[in-house]
Amino acid sequence: MKLNWQRSTTMSACVLILISSLNTASACTQNNHIRPAEMIADEVHELMKGKNYKKLDALYAAYSKKTTSDNVSALSPFFSGIAQSFNVACSKQARSNEEWLAHQASLSAWLESSPGSMAARLALALFDIEYAWYGRGSGYASTVDAASMKLFKQRMESAKRQLDALAGPGKDIPAWYQGMLSVGLAQGWTHEKFDALYDKAARIDPYYLDIHYTNVAFHAAKWYGSDGEELSAIDRAARLTKGRLGEAMYTRLHSTKAQSPEMFETGGANWKRMKAGFEDYLRIHSESRTRNNYAFYACMARDKPTLRQQLALLGRDLDPKKWNNDLQYAYCTTYAKSSGLHEKPKCFTRSDTGAHFCE
Template identity: 50%
Template sequence: MTITLHRMAIIPALAGLLLFSAQPVHACVENPSVRPADLEADAVNRLFLERNYKQLDQLYQQYSTKRSTTPDGMSALSIFFRGIAKSFVGCTSSQRTEQEWKAQQASLAAWQAASPKSNGPKLALALNSVNYGWYARGRGVSSTVSGDARSVFESRMEDARHQFDKLGALAKHNPAWYSGMLQIGLAQGWRREKFEPMYASAVKLDPYYMNFHVVNKEYHDQKWYGSDQEMHQAVNTAVELTKDRFGQALYARLYTTEWKPRAMFTTGGVSWERMKKGFEDDLAIHPDLPTRRDYANYACVADDANTLKQQLDLLGDQADIKSWGNNQHIAYCTGLATMSGTDRKPKCFKFTGTEDYICD
C-alpha cells in the first residue's frame, strides 16, 4: 500500500490532541472538503484496523528516522500518530466509555506484542495514556473538575509520564516523544524552567510538528499558567518558526483553535490584518471549505464586510452560515454581508419572547 503524503491540518487545541474512541473497522466516508492529510490519516487508520503491523512499523521507521515530510512541508510522523488515533475516533464526536478505553488499550497492546522491537506502539500507548488522563478530568475549567476526577487525572498523568520516561532514549530524535511530554507538562503544571526548554528542544528537532505550538500556546494562556500577552508571544514564536513554509498561516490557525469574542480584534490583541493574511496563506496551501468558512466567519467578527462578502460569494451554497454561532451572530453576519462597499454596520433587534434576531 502506497501512501502519498500531503498536508496535515493543525489539531485544534487540547480537545483534538490525539484523542481516541471506538470505531467500526472502516474509515469515514471521504469528503471532498477535507484536507488531504485527513485522507492520509485514514490510510494509516485502515492499516491499523486491518492489523497490518508490518507496514505500520515500516512507516513509523521511515517517518521517525528520515524526517519524512509532506509535499508541503509538514511532519509525516504527526500524520502517522493521528492516523493511529483515528482508529478510536468516529466520524462524529461522542462520549467514550471506560469499556471503549480498555478496548483501545488492548488494540494497541496487540500491536506492541506483534512488534516488540518497534517503538511505534510504545509511543502510541504512552500517548493514549495522556488522553486517558484528560478523559478523567474533562475539558472544563479547573473549577468544574471534581476532587475525585482530579485525583484520577493526576494519577493517570503520572503513569503516562513514567511511560515516557522509560522511552527517554527517543528524546534525541523523535518529535512524538516531545509531543507527549509537553502535554504532560501542561497537565502537571511544570515550572517554566522545565517546560520552556522542553519546547525549545522540540521545535529545534522539528518546528513543523504542529502539536508543539498548540500546547505551548495553551500553556502560556491565562487560563493555564500565563497571560494574554504571553499567549500572543507564543503564537508569534510559532509563526516565526514556520514562516519559511507557511507564511502567516499559523497565526490564523492558532487563533481559530477556539471561539473568541468580537473584542479579539479591538481590545483582545489579535491583528485582523495578520489573521487575514494567515487565512490567505493557508488557503494557498490547500483551499478547503472549513478554512474558507472560518475565514468568512472571522471576517464578520472583524467587521470586514468586503472580505465577508467575497468569501461568501466563493463559498456559494456551501457557506453553512447557520453553523457559525448563535442566532444573533448569524443575523449580524448576514446583515453585514449586504453592506459590502459601505461604511455601515448592522443594527440588530431581538423578537420578543424568542431567540430570533433581525439585523438591518
Template identity: 30%
Template sequence: MPGIVSPLDSTTTRKKLSAEISARLKKNDFESIESLANSARSSKQRIPGGFWKLYVIYDGLTEPNLEQKSTELEWQEHIGRLEAWKTAMPNSVTAKVATAGAWVYWAVDARGEGFAHTVSEHSWQLFRERSQMASDELAEAKKSDLKCPQWYVVALSVGLVQNWSRTQYDKVFEEGFRLEPTYYHIQREKLTYLFPQWNGKNGEQGAFIKENASRIEGDEGLIMYFLLTSILQSHYRMQLFQKVDVPWEKVKEGYQALERHYKTDRFRKNQYAYMAMFGRDIETASAEMQEIGDDWDPEVWGTRETFENIKKATEDYRSIQSRNQK
C-alpha cells in the first residue's frame, strides 16, 4: 500500500491507509478497495498495536472527508459513489456494509452533538430516515454468502442510535462474537452501549471486559483484556481503575501478549504507561516512560502538562530507587 509508514507509529499508519482508501473511492477504484478488503478479512491482518486492517479500510469509507465536516452535497456524492460500487459489484458485501456505515455516520451528522431538546424536528426526521437506510442496507448485506465482522460493528451502532432493547442488542452481539471473537471493534461497540448514560449500569463495563476475555482462549483473551480496558482509558482518564473494576495485572499481561504477537507502537506504549501509573504500578510506568522519552501521544495524555507531570513523578521514583541502592 503506497504511503504506509513505519509500524512504530500506527496512528499515522492508520490515518494514511484510511486516507488512501478514501482517495480510491473518490476515483471509483472499486476493484482495488474490494481486493484489499477481501485480503484483510481473510488474513485477519493486524497493524502493530493490534488494530485490524479491515476496520481501518472501512474507516476510510464511512464519510466524505475524514475527520472534517462535510457538506450535504459531499454526503450525497459519497453515498452516490457507494451506490455505484454496489451496482458495479452487486455481490460485494464490503460495498453494502460500507454503505450502511456511511448512512449511520450521516444520521449522526444530522442529529448533531447537542442535547436532545436542542435538536430540531427536521434534524430528528433526517436522523430517523438515515438510520433506517442503514438498517435496510444491513439487511441486504446479511444475505451475502460472505460474512463480515464489520457488519456487526455497524449493526450495533444502529442498535445504539435506534435504542434497541437489551435482548435484541445482545443477540446481535453474540452473533458477531461467534463469527469473529477477536474482532475487538465489536466489543468496543458494546462497551459504548454499556456506558451508564446509554443503557448500562455502574460496574457493567468491567464485568463485561472480564467475562468477554474469559471466553477467548490463551493470549488472545489476555490481549482482549488490554484492548478493551484501553478503550475506556480515553474516557475515564485518571479514574479508569476506580470506574472500571478490572485487575491491573490482567491488563499488564494483555499488553505483554499484544507485544509478543502483534508488536506495539507509540500509541499503545503511551497507553500502557498511563494505565500503569493509575493502576498503581509505578515501577512499570517508570520503565515505560523512560522508553517513551519525549515521544508522547496527545490522544492518550490529553495535555502536555499531564504527560510532563507523570514523567516527573517517574523520574523522581527512579532517583529514589537509585539512591536506595547505593
C-alpha cells in the first residue's frame, strides 16, 4: 500500500481566509485551551454570547496596545473570539443562515448600545467578509453558481465600504488592515495595491500574525502568485517577526502550506529552520500540541533522532488526534522504533487498534 502523506481535501477559499484565526488563536472552544491567545479568544467569545458589550469595549481598549505572553498581538484573538459564534470551522456542521443573521443582530446591538465603538464597527465589517464566503460556498470559482457569486461580491463590497468609512481612525489599527487585506484577496487586487497595504500593516504591527497568513495566501500559486512568491512571502514574515518569535513564524506558515515529506525533498521548506521554529515556539509557550506537531514534522523530514526525542518527551501526552491521520501516526511511531537512522518500516501496526498496514 502506498502511503499518501498529503491531505486529500482541497483547501477552500473560505478556509484560507480563516487560517489566521485558526493558527493564532485557534478560535474554537471544542478543546481545552491553554495557549494565552486562545484564552483571550475564549474570554471574548463568552462575553459576546452574554452580550456584555461594555466589557468588550473595555477589553478592546486594553488589548489595542497589548501583546499576549505567547507574543502575538492581543487584538487578533480578540476578534477571533467574536467570530467564534459563526465561524464554520468552529463547528462540525455549517451554521445556518439564521445563526449568521442572529450573530449579525448581536453585533448591531453592540454598535447601537455604543455608537462610538470602533470594536463593534470593525467586527461588523469583518462579519460581512466571512458572511460573503458563506454565501459563496467552498470550491473553485467555476463551481459557484451565478446567484452565489453575486451574493459574495455584494457582501464583500459591503465590508469594503464599511472599512473605507473607518480608514481615518483605522490607519493605526492592525485589525483594519487585516480586514482590508482579506477584501483584497477576495476581490483580486493588483499586486501593487495589495503589497502597499501589507507593507503598511507590517510596519504598524508585524505581530498581528493574521496579516502574514493573508499575504502568503495572496502570493500563492493557487491565488495570484507563484510558488516562488509564496516562499518569499513566508521568508519575509519570518524576518519581520524574528525579534519575538525567532523562526516560529517560518514554521507556522510552512505547516499550513504542506504536510508531506515532499515539502522537504523538493526544497520547498527547510527542515533546519522549521526545527528551530518549533524549538523557539516551545520556549515561548511549551505545550503538548506543539510538541506533537514537532514530532509529526520530524517524521516527515526523516529526522529519526529528533522524532525519537520528541516522542520520549511527550510520554503520555502523545496524542494520535493531533497528528494528520491514523495511518501517519502508526507509520511514524513504528519508524521511530526501527533500527538504523535511515531504515523505514515496510509494515506497521497501530498499538491502540491493532490495525496492520504494509506499503
